[in-house]
Amino acid sequence: MKNLTTAMALMLSASAAMADDKVTIEFAYPYSHLFDVTYENIMPLFHEAHPNIDVKFRATYENYEDANNTILREAVAGELPDVTMQGLNRQAILVDKGIAKPLESFIAKEADFAKDGYHQAMLDLGTFNDEVYGLPFSISLxxxxxxxxxxxxxxxxxxxxxxxxxxxxxxxxxxxxxxxxxxxxxxxxxxxxxxxxxxxxxxxxxxxxxxxxxxxxxxxxxxxxxxxxxxxxxxxxxxxxxxxxxxxxxxxxxxxxxxxxxxxxxxxxxxxxxxxxxxxxxxxxxxxxxxxxAGGNAAMLTSTSQDPAVLDAAWQWLKFITSGEGAAAVARTTGYMPPNQAANEIILKDFYAENPAKATAVRQLPLLRDWQAxxxxxxxxxxxxxxxxxxxxxxxxxxxxxxxxxxxxxxxxxxxx
Structure with a gap:
C-alpha cells in the first residue's frame, strides 16, 4: 500500500509539473471562411508535436485592412496577441512602429532552419532592414x-x-x-x-x-x-x-x-x-x-510577454504553420501556395497533378511581383x-x-x- 501511495503521489506530482509547464499563446488571423478549415487541419498535428502548448484563437479579422487596424489599436491598448497574421503588404508599418518583433534570434537557434524548405525569395517578403520579421504563410496570385x-x-x-x-x-x-x-x-x-x-x-x-x-x-x-x-x-x-x-x-x-x-x-x-x-x-x-x-499573408511575432517560455511557444507555433506539414495544409484546404520548398516539392509532389484547379497559380509563379504598400x-x-x-x-x-x-x-x- 505504501508503494502504491508513493507511486500515486509521484504521478500526481508529475501531472502537476506538466500542468505548470503548459504554455498558452494567443493567435489571430483573417478570413475565417478561407482559413478556419486550414487551422482545423493543422491543430492536431501541432498538438502532437507540442503537447504542452495551447493556442488560443482570437476573433478572426475581416480582411487585411481590419487585421492591420486591429493590431494598431491593440498596440496602444497593450492587448496584442502573441502571433498575428498580416497581409504581405501590411507588414512594414508594424516593423516601423516596433510592434512586430524580429525573428533573427529564433532563426539563429534553428540548426536545420534552411533545411525546412524556406525559399530565400519568400523570406525576402518579410525582411526589413536585413532582418526577418515575418514568415510568409500563404501566397496567392x-x-x-x-x-x-x-x-x-x-x-x-x-x-x-x-x-x-x-x-x-x-x-x-x-x-x-x-x-x-x-x-x-x-x-x-x-x-x-x-x-x-x-x-x-x-x-x-x-x-x-x-x-x-x-x-x-x-x-x-x-x-x-x-x-x-x-x-x-x-x-x-x-x-x-x-x-x-x-x-x-x-x-x-x-x-x-x-x-x-x-x-x-x-x-x-x-x-x-x-x-x-x-x-x-x-x-x-x-x-x-x-x-x-503576390498576395497572401505572413506570420509575425507581436507578443509583449517577457516570459521566455511564452516567446518560445509563440516561435514554435509560428515556425510550425509556415513549414512542412503546416504549410502543406494551406494548399490542401485553400487555393494558396505554401511559400515553402519542402511543402511544394516533397509533401505536395502529386497534389497539384490531382488538383488542377489549385495548380494555376503555381504556373504563374514566374510573374510574381511585390504587393506594394x-x-x-x-x-x-x-x-x-x-x-x-x-x-x-x-x-x-x-x-x-x-x-x-x-x-x-x-x-x-x-x-x-
Whole structure:
C-alpha cells in the first residue's frame, strides 16, 4: 500500500509539473471562411508535436485592412496577441512602429532552419532592414474561375478556348448575355489592398508605388483605369460585395470570376453541380501579363510577454504553420501556395497533378511581383480613397478616366506626403 501511495503521489506530482509547464499563446488571423478549415487541419498535428502548448484563437479579422487596424489599436491598448497574421503588404508599418518583433534570434537557434524548405525569395517578403520579421504563410496570385457549363452557352467548351485577354473577356460577356446569362462576369476590383489595380499595373510591368510616389499618374495608370471601365461596361458587371460574388459563382450564377487563387478551396467546398476550371489571369494584350502582385499573408511575432517560455511557444507555433506539414495544409484546404520548398516539392509532389484547379497559380509563379504598400501612417486611408474611386467606376459615377486619374493621384499623393 505504501508503494502504491508513493507511486500515486509521484504521478500526481508529475501531472502537476506538466500542468505548470503548459504554455498558452494567443493567435489571430483573417478570413475565417478561407482559413478556419486550414487551422482545423493543422491543430492536431501541432498538438502532437507540442503537447504542452495551447493556442488560443482570437476573433478572426475581416480582411487585411481590419487585421492591420486591429493590431494598431491593440498596440496602444497593450492587448496584442502573441502571433498575428498580416497581409504581405501590411507588414512594414508594424516593423516601423516596433510592434512586430524580429525573428533573427529564433532563426539563429534553428540548426536545420534552411533545411525546412524556406525559399530565400519568400523570406525576402518579410525582411526589413536585413532582418526577418515575418514568415510568409500563404501566397496567392490572381486567376480566372470558369463555370464550364455556363461558358458552353458562349461556345467555349475547352480550356484552350478560354479568354486570354480582357478584350476577349468582354467579347465572351456579350455572348453570355445574348445566351440569357444575367451576370456573365465578376472582376475583383474590391479585393483587399487595391490588389487588382496593382494587377493591371504589374501586367504592364509597372509598379503602383515608386518610393513615396503614387504612380497612377503615369500612362500605365490611365490605361489601367480605362481597362477597368471597359470591363465593367462591356460585361454590364453588377456592383456586388465580394462575399456575395463568391457565393453567386459557387451557386452557378456567374460564368466567369476573376479573383485570388486563395478561394479555390472555399469554392470547391460550396459549389453546385458544375465543372470548375481555373486558368491564367488574362493580359491587357496578347501574350498575357508581364507581372502579377503576390498576395497572401505572413506570420509575425507581436507578443509583449517577457516570459521566455511564452516567446518560445509563440516561435514554435509560428515556425510550425509556415513549414512542412503546416504549410502543406494551406494548399490542401485553400487555393494558396505554401511559400515553402519542402511543402511544394516533397509533401505536395502529386497534389497539384490531382488538383488542377489549385495548380494555376503555381504556373504563374514566374510573374510574381511585390504587393506594394502605401508608405507612411496614412497607408490604410490611401487604400480607402482608391477603393472609393474604383467603386465609382463600377457604379457609373465616374465616366472620364483621365479626370478620375488626376483626382485619385492628387488625393493619394497628399496622404503619402
Amino acid at each position: 490572381p486567376v480566372g474561375y470558369y463555370n464550364m457549363e455556363v461558358m458552353a452557352t458562349a461556345g467555349i467548351t475547352d480550356v484552350s478556348d478560354l479568354p486570354k485577354t480582357w478584350d476577349e473577356v468582354i467579347a465572351t460577356c456579350r455572348k453570355l448575355t445574348d445566351a440569357g446569362v444575367d451576370n456573365p462576369m465578376f472582376w475583383g476590383w474590391n479585393i483587399t489592398g487595391n490588389w487588382f489595380l496593382q494587377a493591371l499595373m504589374w501586367s504592364q510591368d509597372t509598379p503602383t508605388v515608386i518610393g513615396n510616389d503614387f504612380n497612377l499618374d503615369s500612362a500605365e495608370g490611365l490605361k489601367s483605369l480605362e481597362q477597368m471601365k471597359a470591363l465593367f461596361d462591356g460585361c454590364d458587371m453588377q456592383n456586388i460585395e465580394w462575399k456575395a460574388a463568391l457565393s453567386s459563382f459557387s451557386a452557378g450564377e456567374i460564368g466567369m470570376m476573376f479573383w485570388s487563387t486563395s478561394a479555390v478551396g472555399a469554392v470547391e467546398r460550396s459549389m453546385g453541380d458544375f465543372t470548375l476550371i481555373t486558368n491564367e489571369f488574362p493580359g491587357m494584350a496578347a501574350g498575357g501579363p508581364l507581372g502579377l502582385p 502605401y508608405p507612411g501612417d496614412n497607408g490604410l486611408a490611401a487604400t480607402q480613397v482608391i477603393y472609393d474611386g474604383l467603386e465609382g467606376i463600377v457604379t457609373g459615377e465616374y465616366d472620364d478616366m483621365a479626370e478620375l486619374q488626376e483626382q485619385l493621384s492628387e488625393e493619394v499623393q497628399d496622404l503619402l506626403d
